[in-house]
Amino acid sequence: MGVVVNLEDGKKPEASIAALVELTAGDMKAVNELILSKAGSDVTMIPEVANHLISSGGKRLRPMLTLAAAKLFGYEGDGHVKLAMSVEFMHTATLLHDDVVDESGMRRGKKTARMIWGNQASVLVGDFLLGQAFRTMVDVGSLEALDILANAAAVIAEGEVLQLSVAKNLETTEDEYLEVIKAKTAALFSAAAEVGPVIAKASRNDRTALRSYGTNLGYAFQLVDDALDYGGSTKDLGKNVGDDFREGKVTLPVILSYRRGTADERAFWRQAIEGGNADDAGLEKALGLMKKHNAIADTIGRARHFGGIARDALAPMPNSRHKTALLDVIDFCISRVV
Numbered sequence: 001m002g003v004v005v006n007l008e009d010g011k012k013p014e015a016s017i018a019a020l021v022e023l024t025a026g027d028m029k030a031v032n033e034l035i036l037s038k039a040g041s042d043v044t045m046i047p048e049v050a051n052h053l054i055s056s057g058g059k060r061l062r063p064m065l066t067l068a069a070a071k072l073f074g075y076e077g078d079g080h081v082k083l084a085m086s087v088e089f090m091h092t093a094t095l096l097h098d099d100v101v102d103e104s105g106m107r108r109g110k111k112t113a114r115m116i117w118g119n120q121a122s123v124l125v126g127d128f129l130l131g132q133a134f135r136t137m138v139d140v141g142s143l144e145a146l147d148i149l150a151n152a153a154a155v156i157a158e159g160e161v162l163q164l165s166v167a168k169n170l171e172t173t174e175d176e177y178l179e180v181i182k183a184k185t186a187a188l189f190s191a192a193a194e195v196g197p198v199i200a201k202a203s204r205n206d207r208t209a210l211r212s213y214g215t216n217l218g219y220a221f222q223l224v225d226d227a228l229d230y231g232g233s234t235k236d237l238g239k240n241v242g243d244d245f246r247e248g249k250v251t252l253p254v255i256l257s258y259r260r261g262t263a264d265e266r267a268f269w270r271q272a273i274e275g276g277n278a279d280d281a282g283l284e285k286a287l288g289l290m291k292k293h294n295a296i297a298d299t300i301g302r303a304r305h306f307g308g309i310a311r312d313a314l315a316p317m318p319n320s321r322h323k324t325a326l327l328d329v330i331d332f333c334i335s336r337v338v
Helices: 017-038 046-053 062-070 079-102 113-117 119-140 145-167 174-199 204-228 251-262 263-274 281-293 295-314 322-335
Strands: none
Touching: 017 046, 017 062, 017 079, 017 119, 017 295, 017 322, 046 079, 046 113, 046 119, 062 174, 062 204, 062 322, 079 119, 079 145, 113 119, 113 322, 119 145, 145 174, 174 204, 174 251, 204 251, 204 295, 204 322, 251 263, 251 281, 251 295, 263 281, 263 322, 281 295, 295 322
C-alpha cells in the first residue's frame, strides 16, 4: 500500500534542471559512451549487473555537476568527461552496495540487482565499478582531483558504517544524523562540484565555493528524499513509499517525531522501528504523528536552509548560463516536495 500525503499546500512551482541538461548534453554524450565502454568486461555478469542500474533512468545529476562546474571556469580539455564518468561510477557502486546493506527490493522503479543476481554479485560489481572509476581518474593526470574523489570514496564508506551504528536507534540526535548524510550523500556532491574548478585551475576561493555548493546541495537533496519517503509517490522515488519506515531507518522525520512525541508516541516508534513492527497501519499512524509534530515540514525547512547556503556559495561568481543552471539545481531539488 502506498500512502501519499500532501507535503505542503500550494501549487508546485516550475523548477527543473533543463538548462543544466541542455548545457551539458554534448559532454554527457561522451560521458555515457565512456560509461558503456568502462562497464564492459569479459566476465559476462559484470556488464549485465552494471548496465541493469546504469540504464535504469537516473538523472545523472552528479556527473552533470562536474561538467558544468568545469565549464563555469572555462575548462577546455576532456578531463571533465573522465571525472564525470568516475563520479557516476562511484555513485552507481554506492547504490549497489546500499541496496545490499538495506536489503532493498526496488531501485528506480525496477528490481534491484541483488534481487536478480544476489548480494554477492551486487557487492563485487560495485567494487569493479569503483576500480574502473579510479583507473579513469588516474588517466586525467590531476593528483588533486584524484585526492578529492579518493577522499570522498573513503568518507562514503565511513558513512555507510556510521549509518549501521545508528540503525534503528531512536536516540540518534539530529546532529548525528546530519553527520551520516554528510558522509553518505553530501561528500560525493561536494567532490563532484569541486573537481571541476580544480582541473580548470580556478582559484582557491572558487574551488572552496564549489565545494560548499556541492556539500550543501547534498544535504538538501537527502533531506528532501527523507521527506518524500513519507509523502511522495512511488514514481518520484523510484522505490515504494514508506520503504524507510518498513526498513526501520531512522531519518530526520522520525527523529523529530520521536523527540517531540509523548511517552505513548515514543513507545509506538520503539515498537515500529526498533521492534520491526512497521506494517501499513503503523505507517498511517507514523504519518499522522509526523503531521502533528510538523516533522515533515521541518525536514523540508532544513533542506531549504542548506539550499540557501548552496545558493550563497555561488553568489560571488560572475553571472553566466552555467551559474544559472547550477542555481536551478537547488530549486529543482527543493521543488520535489513542494
